[in-house]
Amino acid sequence: MCIVGPSGSGKSTLLRIIMGLDKPTSGAVRFEGEPLLPDNPQVAMVFQSFALFPWLTVEQNVELGLEARHDPPEVRHAKALKFIEAVGLSGFENAYPRELSGGMKQRVGLARALAIEPLLLCMDEPFSSLDALTAQSLRDEILLLWSDPNLPPRAVLMVTHSIEEAVYLADRVIVLSPRPGTIVAELEIDLPRPRNRKEPEFFGWVDEIYALIV
């Protein structure tokens, strides 16, 4: 599911509330039917700015997300390697973030989030720091990962300001209005996959969402 809306509509704030990082001014978030706990261990986040520790290697950055779970070191190590491989970073286990391209840094962020085996993966504009070609390649790789039933999570919630990106990736799109942000539409994107951004049906969905926001 993607959340789209103009700047200031509260997309990222909504994601932070769902993550348990911020409190809502009113209302409540329920996760699996229960009130949301702060730092919900079944929810993981991929950040726009990668949020990697430069003094740690790729493997150490991925393992960091597992430390709070008190797994033995060998379990953390095995899980980290499994998800480093899943995101296509085998070979870079001992590399430092400075040695990685932007796309690879975001893969580390993704591996770190997947390693805690979340039910819900939240992504806050994960491609907006990347050049357009890297972003396109990474979007397709993430679609490959999402289609793998052996990998977590059960659902992915992504915030983006790119309507094309939302239509390309999502089964459902939540459209937020300008400030104060309210939900103006929930759309089910029924385009077959793989989707082609050059096809008229694709443009049709993009136009419809633009019309709802502007």
Added chain:
Amino acid sequence: MDLHSITKVSFSQVVGLAEAVDEAGGQADVARIAAEVEMDLDRIGPIVAASEFLGLVVVEGGTLRLTELSHKVLKAGLRERKKMLREILKDLPAFRYLIQMVEGAGRPVSRKEVVDTFALHFGTYQADDLFRALVYWGRYSELIAYDSRSELLSLRVPGVRLPSAH
């Protein structure tokens, strides 16, 4: 030196370019793709050159055309893509040279040894660029392993995990 065309780009950018051409029907003007992805010639030029060097596109009169290999890469999963890239890279002179150097030494070789050897042929500045490219593409394709702390480079058996970083 054969590797120069891929020293400044990432494999993601190369695959992204192939995807953009694929979406345009398998053939597209460089100018059109550059405008779509908002990259000027200085940025997209090296990616086009690297894609052509790796055999993923053919460039004719400003037009990019996907190759059969490119279609295979786009259909492949991440692991298969690495394998395809490995097949391309392992026969390049720079990688062959490096592999022979490590095999001949019978031990991991240091960054300094490799850079000093390249510097004799290409100058210090280019030697550094080449080394970084060898490490990046070699790690990605799992042809080589490089430990950034010890600065030692060794050959890697693809699919076999590296020892822990701790």
